Amino acid sequence: MTWDWAVFFGTFPLLGSALVTTLELVIASLVLASLIGVILCFGRLIGKGALGWLATAYVSMFRGLPETVLIFWIYYCGPFVFDARLSSFASGVLSLSLVAGAYMGEIFRAGVLAVPRGQYEAADALGLSKVHLVRDVAAPQAFRIMLPAIFSQVTILTKNSSIVSAIGVAELFYRGSTLAGDTFRYFEIFSAVGLVYFALIFPLSLLSQRLERTLAVTR
Amino acid sequence: MRRRAVRRRGEDLFWYTFLPTAIAVGLLWLVASQIKWSFVETLDFAALWKFRLALWQGTLNTLILTGVSVALGTVGGTLLAVGLQLRFRPLSWLIVSYVEIFRNTPLLLQLFWIHFALPQLTGISTTPFQSGFIAVTLQSTAYLADIARAGIQAIPKGQWEAADALGLSARVKWLEIVLPQALKIMIPPLANIAVGYFKASAVLALLSVGELMTVTTRIAQYSFKPIEAFTLAGAIYLVLGAIFSSLTYKLERVFSTSEKRQ
Amino acid sequence: MRGPVSMSNEEPIIVCQDVRRHYGQFEALRGVSLTIRKGEVVCIVGPSGSGKSTFLRTINGLEEIDGGNITVDGISLPGSRRETIEIRRRAGMVFQSFNLFPHMTVRRNVTLAPMRNQRLSRSDADKIAERLLARVHIGDQIDKYPEQLSGGQQQRVAIARALAMEPRVLMFDEPTSALDPEMVNEVLEVMRELSHSGITMLVVTHEMAFAREVADRIVFMADGNIVCDLPPSSFFSGANEPRVQQFLSKIR
Numbered sequence: 071m072t073w074d075w076a077v078f079f080g081t082f083p084l085l086g087s088a089l090v091t092t093l094e095l096v097i098a099s100l101v102l103a104s105l106i107g108v109i110l111c112f113g114r115l116i117g118k119g120a121l122g123w124l125a126t127a128y129v130s131m132f133r134g135l136p137e138t139v140l141i142f143w144i145y146y147c148g149p150f151v152f153d154a155r156l157s158s159f160a161s162g163v164l165s166l167s168l169v170a171g172a173y174m175g176e177i178f179r180a181g182v183l184a185v186p187r188g189q190y191e192a193a194d195a196l197g198l199s200k201v202h203l204v205r206d207v208a209a210p211q212a213f214r215i216m217l218p219a220i221f222s223q224v225t226i227l228t229k230n231s232s233i234v235s236a237i238g239v240a241e242l243f244y245r246g247s248t249l250a251g252d253t254f255r256y257f258e259i260f261s262a263v264g265l266v267y268f269a270l271i272f273p274l275s276l277l278s279q280r281l282e283r284t285l286a287v288t289r
Numbered sequence: 290m291r292r293r294a295v296r297r298r299g300e301d302l303f304w305y306t307f308l309p310t311a312i313a314v315g316l317l318w319l320v321a322s323q324i325k326w327s328f329v330e331t332l333d334f335a336a337l338w339k340f341r342l343a344l345w346q347g348t349l350n351t352l353i354l355t356g357v358s359v360a361l362g363t364v365g366g367t368l369l370a371v372g373l374q375l376r377f378r379p380l381s382w383l384i385v386s387y388v389e390i391f392r393n394t395p396l397l398l399q400l401f402w403i404h405f406a407l408p409q410l411t412g413i414s415t416t417p418f419q420s421g422f423i424a425v426t427l428q429s430t431a432y433l434a435d436i437a438r439a440g441i442q443a444i445p446k447g448q449w450e451a452a453d454a455l456g457l458s459a460r461v462k463w464l465e466i467v468l469p470q471a472l473k474i475m476i477p478p479l480a481n482i483a484v485g486y487f488k489a490s491a492v493l494a495l496l497s498v499g500e501l502m503t504v505t506t507r508i509a510q511y512s513f514k515p516i517e518a519f520t521l522a523g524a525i526y527l528v529l530g531a532i533f534s535s536l537t538y539k540l541e542r543v544f545s546t547s548e549k550r551q
Numbered sequence: 552m553r554g555p556v557s558m559s560n561e562e563p564i565i566v567c568q569d570v571r572r573h574y575g576q577f578e579a580l581r582g583v584s585l586t587i588r589k590g591e592v593v594c595i596v597g598p599s600g601s602g603k604s605t606f607l608r609t610i611n612g613l614e615e616i617d618g619g620n621i622t623v624d625g626i627s628l629p630g631s632r633r634e635t636i637e638i639r640r641r642a643g644m645v646f647q648s649f650n651l652f653p654h655m656t657v658r659r660n661v662t663l664a665p666m667r668n669q670r671l672s673r674s675d676a677d678k679i680a681e682r683l684l685a686r687v688h689i690g691d692q693i694d695k696y697p698e699q700l701s702g703g704q705q706q707r708v709a710i711a712r713a714l715a716m717e718p719r720v721l722m723f724d725e726p727t728s729a730l731d732p733e734m735v736n737e738v739l740e741v742m743r744e745l746s747h748s749g750i751t752m753l754v755v756t757h758e759m760a761f762a763r764e765v766a767d768r769i770v771f772m773a774d775g776n777i778v779c780d781l782p783p784s785s786f787f788s789g790a791n792e793p794r795v796q797q798f799l800s801k802i803r
Contacts, residue, residue, distance in 0.1 A: 230395070233397060235495075447646060
């Protein structure tokens with residue numbers, strides 16, 4: 071079977087709306103995961119008490135669970151266990167967020183812990199209130215430290231968004247599969263889809279590596 | 290001074306005790322109130338018992354597929370890392386391209402590409418299990434190439450010089466001095482990757498590769514008991530994953546303490 | 552300018568002519584010429600940054616040269632890979648940081664090169680290892696791992712490892728500089744014994760008392776050049792070189 075450039079290049083325009091769906095999935099999941107992550111980080115830093123215990127349990131559980139299992143569980147079991155029936159898009163976002171949230175929580179925690187103790191002491195010595203300490207001294211530094219890991223997590227989210235195709239969300243992979251299945255031109259179409267994913271993910275990955283290097287230098 | 294300390298404690302009490310507990314309780318209530326608790330009565334895990342052989346087979350397939358693929362990936366990745374050391378521009382470019390392509394595209398896509406697209410190129414078609422095996426091997430090779438490269442670079446320069454000064458041939462230098470030391474350094478991240486692929490293998494179910502998730506999905510459809518089936522699958526992944534993770538943690542400690550004396 | 556002074560008429564083992572080496576703009580070696588003959592013990596001394604270690608490492612090809620040539624036991628540098636490897640099998644080196652192979656026992660560290668380079672059998676190589684390790688007074692540690700030994704012990708193993716190839720010349724790159732003071736002597740003692748045994752030695756060192764006692768010649772380097780090359784008596788009794796006098800005064 072010979073490669074047909076027309077099919078290859080012809081695939082890209084057809085992926086337009088699917089690409090948008092993928093981006094929506096990733097961004098929505100990122101936002102929700104960050105929210106979850108903040109709460110988890112708070113809980114994990116405290117360590118004890120109800121929230122601490124809950125956070126630790128959550129992180130242990132959702133880091134050990136494959137996204138695929140969770141996606142299937144929420145989509146197929148959700149209606150039985152909860153009253154509402156989520157759309158496949160919402161199920162996908164929820165599943166991705168629950169898992170990514172666990173990792174985000176740990177990233178936030180590592181970032182906070184990595185801010186040198188001396189910073190807190192200096193801020194205290196200057197008489198800064200807690201709010202100002204967090205907002206102006208600790209958070210910016212913690213954020214800078216976390217950035218490479220956050221980028222890395224975004225690439226993972228983007229890759230995992232493909233799994234959501236299993237429950238019928240019309241994102242990139244789903245679109246590519248159906249197109250290829252219709253035309254039997256698997257080679258060109260899947261390669262095109264791969265290229266789109268690569269174009270999305272590779273720059274993020276490079277950025278993450280570069281950030282890590284600059285951070286290592288300045289510290 | 291005194292007043293500040295007292296106010297501090299009051300502040301701490303709010304932030305560190307009251308608020309977190311309130312959040313925890315609030316969240317738990319939020320989730321619990323949405324649950325249709327009646328479903329618990331209908332749960333019938335015993336119904337899964339008759340599928341125990343299939344579940345066992347699926348779990349075994351997951352373990353074997355993950356284990357062998359990652360092992361092959363280690364060999365492949367090390368070879369690629371050695372190839373990079375040769376500093377031959379065209380080869381290095383090829384290797385880096387391979388690594389970046391396989392690391393920056395979804396495993397699911399690679400799986401389907403290998404199963405559907407590759408046969409169109411080579412004329413050889415593979416079974417789903419074979420495709421899954423190849424996909425994990427190829428991707429883990431890419432991740433391990435990076436780890437192997439880091440491992441090789443971590444070896445002190447003096448080791449290379451001592452091997453050179455003794456007039457050892459390149460083959461002896463690599464096989465007996467460099468690679469053994471690099472592999473030792475590689476083992477903790479390698480173990481982490483292996484555990485990662487154990488979990489990631491669940492996505493192979495989308496092609497019915499035959500691992501645990503494939504089996505679970507079939508059981509769920511056949512028995513009309515998705516909650517039991519998927520919960521059980523989740524539990525298996527969690528428990529096995531936890532066991533492997535703690536083994537990895539112990540491995541990490543063994544390997545870092547032996548380096549300390551240097 | 553003092554020319555090279557030889558105390559013996561033996562065949563030359565190392566002949567360096569006008570060796571040059573630069574790193575970018577910085578000239579580390581500016582035309583170094585030296586001849587080492589069989590049986591000589593030559594110590595290279597001088598201030599830090601004078602190029603002593605760099606020069607030593609050009610001789611077995613660990614550093615490349617940008618000018619001049621070097622001949623070791625008849626083989627010339629720059630040369631092919633085969634030739635470089637052959638030189639390394641004939642010129643042993645002991646490093647400042649020992650560089651023992653941590654994943655191998657002392658025994659294997661010493662027997663590896665003879666077994667792989669010379670295709671010796673395991674039992675033959677073992678005999679050599681045992682003999683050499685006894686010679687450096689560390690025979691009882693033969694099955695230990697390097698991390699279990701002190702610095703001084705490790706360095707002595709390194710000497711045995713270099714001797715196992717029966718080199719024509721043994722080169723030392725500041726062998727005691729990385730050792731705690733109490734361990735320096737055990738290594739110097741071994742080197743002293745070696746110097747009496749007739750083996751050709753080229754030692755870069757800061758240990759002036761040792762050099763004075765043991766060397767046939769002392770080569771003083773500064774700023775990438777050999778400033779003088781004299782027997783110890785002449786060198787230490789105030790040679791007419793201001794650089795040397797400056798150096799010696801700092802050590803006293």
